Amino acid sequence: MRKGSFWQILANRNFLKIGSVQIFSLVSAYTLNFILIGRIFGVTHSTVAVSFFLFLYYLPTMILGPFIGVFIDNFNKRKIFVLTNLFQAVIVLAYLGVGEKIWSAYVIVFLYSLGDELFNPAVGAALPALVKKKSWQTANTFFLLTTQSSIMVGSLIGGLALKFFKWVDLTFLLVSLMLFLAVAISLSLPKKPLRGIKKLKIDFSDLSNLGAVLDLPNFWRQVKEGYQFIRNEPFILFPILLLSGLQGLVAMALIILPSLAAMLKINFADSSYLVIIPAILGVVLASFFVNKTVQKVRKNILVLTGLYLAGGSILLLSLLTLFGQHPFIVGLPFFLILGASAVLVLIPLQTLIQEYTPFNVRGRVFSTLNTMINLGTVLPLLVTATLVDIFGVRFILLMAGLFIILLGVFAQKKRAMIIIVDSQEKK
16 A cells, blocks of 8 residues: 555544444344344245345335435435444344344344445545545545455354354344444544535424435436436446446355355355455455555556456366365365455446545435345345256356356456546546
């Protein structure tokens, strides 16, 4: 990382605060998902049951996704952070009574996800308001590192809870505490930089008139305005489409994780660190590389390199682990490469979105990104579960590797977009 930018980010207290809030939120989500996926798979021994759980986690996107960005743009994001984390801290406590009744977990995860539907795009929209433009690249690297570290920590906590804790409910209490801490930190964030545009006039004086309560004519105008901006701005549309496809594959990885652990001949609980830690190491190493080379290498080169490395690694992982008595050892370098390739793709694309998104539509842009990511996940969730049960996890890995390589071919054809951006940045 560039030294000056590195220390500027660390000196920015508001960045550290929002980063801490995100860490608590993500660690909570991944801890819960890991424990519940393990519990559901242990009770049902069905990948379909796991996919249905994840489907319900993403379902709020299908209901609220196209509209939630309007609220994020209009209202103070500090309040959104406080209310969503408070809501989730209370909802998590409902898991204490679930036990082996997995159907109750399905209802609770849907309610929990409603908070994430507001929180996640609000964080994306808030980051450029708290960090100077020259530090966005470094800030995105930090956020990616914290995201991946949160996956590791959450999965590790979940794995240890499944393996060693006789009373897993203790973990639910810990998660609730983390979310209450996120509420406390959110309250210390400044109001002014996170203010909304306040063009939406909510009026509760006549609850029988829904149109007046929600200011529907103005609401629909803002929805249309946001989507027209995205459609007409290729530097926003292309990164959103590419990120959506890649993040859908990340969600698929959650479904196949129990089956992948079996393929690698390791315990599912151990996969929380045996698989994820090498990937995190790849993320860390690539993050330093990207920040040193981003001014010298065009963004399209970084993105294409990441896509081809990821696709090739998944293909080789599915084939080479057929040989030998210890397939996990064979897979280790590929997990590291997959982590590194994620950085090469995600950081340049995330920075492009920030650079070309004005303040007044950030909520709608990042809400659309969040919506596209989740919607792009729903179909693979359902299809993957069925295919894993029928053909096995190796078939899914082969298909995923080929898909990413084809995505790289598509991105290479669209390289002019990113090259133009780079040339404009150098002027």
